[in-house]
Amino acid sequence: MADEARRAQALVAWLRAQVEAGGGAGLIVGLSGGIDSSVVAVLCARAFPEASLGLIMPCHSLPLDAEHARLAAGHAKLAAREIDLGPAYDTLLSQYDPHGAEAWRALARANLKPRLRMATLYFHANLHNYLVVGTGNRSELEMGYFTKYGDGGVDLLPLGGLVKTQVRTLAAELGVPGPIIDKPPSAGLWEGQTDEAEMGLTYADLDRYLLGGQVDAAVAERVRARQRASAHKRRLPPIAEL
Secondary structure (H helix, E strand, O other), rough: OOOHHHHHHHHHHHHHHHHHHHHHOOOEOOOOOOOHHHHHHHHHHHHHHOEEEEOOOOOOOOOOHHHHHHHHHHHHOOOEOOOHHHHHHHHHHHHOOOOHHHHHHHHHHHHHHHEEEEEHHHHHHHHOOOOOOOOOOOOHHHHOOOOOOOOOOOOOOOOOOHHHHHHHHHHHHHOOOOHHHHOOOOOOOOOOOOOOHHOOHHHHHHHHHHHOOOOOOHHHHHHHHHHHOOOHHHHOOOOOOO
């Protein structure tokens, strides 16, 4: 058996063990149309063919994202439901105080989307006694490239030990459709956004550094700086010692 096939088999077994240990009945995952969620969709469907659910949650998103999410669900043979979060997002923004610097307002508006998706996933997880499966990979986690209590609010992270380039190889092994594998990685929070442009690094450089390879000093320092700045995202809230 090829290495990637063994890796997929091990991750499926891990998901089953985690659900059993947690007393759950199955798995639920948010489908963004990206490569990571497409890989997780296949793993969930293999682990619990009759007790897995994918949620497609557009929120003023690009139509291509939902199209690719449906493509991923079909490929994985994963039951899926689509819920438009745009109206809820608009209602909440209409009630919020708009004061604050423009940059912070833009960030708050962008981060509201993954936090609405997190709440939606957990609502449905509670209905079915499912565990919420995150789609973050090691590259994103190390850089803090996720929204705290948004896409970072999950129960399980099967891809958390794999860098992006490893996820891409696994996706090919699992037969994830080419258009999903080949498109530039993006969180899809606004039109034209890409992961690499926002981080200021290519995944090739980032992954090489994380795997112990040689990179330019400027790349290494940028990664270390992002790791320091985002450390709070990777730990539980501090508890005061009295």
